[in-house]
Amino acid sequence: MNKRLIAGLVVILAGCASSADDLIAKGDWYQVGYQEGLRGNVSRSMADLSQYSNAEPAEYDKGYLSGIAEYCNPNVAYQIGLSGQYYEGVCENTEEGQKFRMEWQRGWMEYNK
Structure with missing residues (x-):
């Protein structure tokens, strides 16, 4: 099961190949x-x-909330921590935010051993 989650995360992140600058230039x-x-x-500020x-x-916010909904999956939080990615607290106000943080922390502690 974990191998499938990791593979899925890799596929999702591979889809992020376009840089923010390219997308901004396109107006996407x-x-x-x-x-x-x-x-x-x-999230970027209004400023x-x-x-x-x-x-x-409004489009940025819609996209951001969709991305956060995928990122804040507690089933991949351990792998995110284990990979050494620092958690910026973006899941705190989500339904499973506490579970996400606990799983990320578990992976983060393993990463830092």
Whole structure:
């Protein structure tokens, strides 16, 4: 089961090949938000988004929330911690945020042994 989850995560992350700069230039703000959420990054602020003339904050937010929904899966949190990826607290207000943090912490502790 864990091998399937890891393989799925690798496939998802491989789909993130377009850089944020490329997506911003295309005006694909949904994908910018989605990819940042999927990586577990903290959401961009309105001040940051306002630096771009083509910014679409509503699309960015929709994409970000979709990405976070996938990232915050507690079934892959251990693997995220085990890979050494720092958790920025983006799952705290989700339904399974506490379980995610506990599983990530378990993987993080193993990574740091």
